[in-house]
Amino acid sequence: xxxxxxINQSQNLDAIFAALADPTxxxxxxxxxxxxxxxxxxxxxxxxxxxxxxxHLRVLERAGLIERDIDKQRRPARxxxxxxxxxxxxxxxxxxxWSSSFDQxxxxxxxxxxxxxKAPGNE
Amino acid sequence: xxxxxxINQSQNLDAIFAALADPTxxxxxxxxxxxxxxxxxxxxxxxxxxxxxxxHLRVLERAGLIERDIDKQRRPARxxxxxxxxxxxxxxxxxxxWSSSFDQxxxxxxxxxxxxxKAPGNE
Numbered sequence: 001x002x003x004x005x006x007i008n009q010s011q012n013l014d015a016i017f018a019a020l021a022d023p024t025x026x027x028x029x030x031x032x033x034x035x036x037x038x039x040x041x042x043x044x045x046x047x048x049x050x051x052x053x054x055x056h057l058r059v060l061e062r063a064g065l066i067e068r069d070i071d072k073q074r075r076p077a078r079x080x081x082x083x084x085x086x087x088x089x090x091x092x093x094x095x096x097x098w099s100s101s102f103d104q105x106x107x108x109x110x111x112x113x114x115x116x117x118k119a120p121g122n123e
Numbered sequence: 124x125x126x127x128x129x130i131n132q133s134q135n136l137d138a139i140f141a142a143l144a145d146p147t148x149x150x151x152x153x154x155x156x157x158x159x160x161x162x163x164x165x166x167x168x169x170x171x172x173x174x175x176x177x178x179h180l181r182v183l184e185r186a187g188l189i190e191r192d193i194d195k196q197r198r199p200a201r202x203x204x205x206x207x208x209x210x211x212x213x214x215x216x217x218x219x220x221w222s223s224s225f226d227q228x229x230x231x232x233x234x235x236x237x238x239x240x241k242a243p244g245n246e
Binding site for chain 1: 153
């Protein structure tokens with residue numbers, strides 16, 4: 001898949017990352033991963049008002065992360081995870097830096113284990 | 124690596140995703156992937172004031188995505204990409220949904236190619 005124009009791409013990333021920067025919205029996405037749900041169904045576990053949930057749904061919809069049926073009274077929301085891929089692609093440009101940090105951490109943990117094993121008084 | 128407590132994890136994700144929701148901050152991170160840089164060096168390509176860049180650096184620092192030397196006059200900023208891994212982990216929970224979208228898209232593209240190849244008048 002080709003990258004779309006960089007300005008659009010950038011605006012999409014702004015909207016996607018901003019949408020993900022809220023714990024309720026992330027929880028809503030996790031809920032929708034199990035299947036489509038109405039606002040009431042989404043609101044239930046959060047003890048949140050329906051308007052508050054609707055507001056979050058609008059943010060997710062604008063970021064392209066969910067879609068809602070217009071023609072049904074329940075207006076169930078459905079996960080659209082594909083735009084997340086743009087976020088993952090962006091993050092993956094830094095992959096070498098996570099890896100090296102992790103390699104360093106792994107090395108440190110190995111070192112600690114060896115030191116602990118060698119130390120007298122340890123089982 | 125074990126997940127840290129879910130509340131901390133959630134607050135970190137809030138800060139990380141919010142920090143990434145701005146094109147200048149993403150560009151700063153890309154710049155720092157090439158090596159540490161002072162505020163002036165970071166500001167140069169953006170035609171942005173130094174205070175504006177400093178503000179972005181503070182957001183990135185609070186999200187744990189950069190660190191700055193306190194004891195040096197230049198206070199160079201350095202990339203700390205490891206917290207991005209928490210964001211990637213979160214996104215990867217949805218991996219099956221990107222994959223299926225992509226498989227569908229691949230299927231659609233193949234279908235289009237075949238249709239085009241079959242259509243009369245095409246080279």
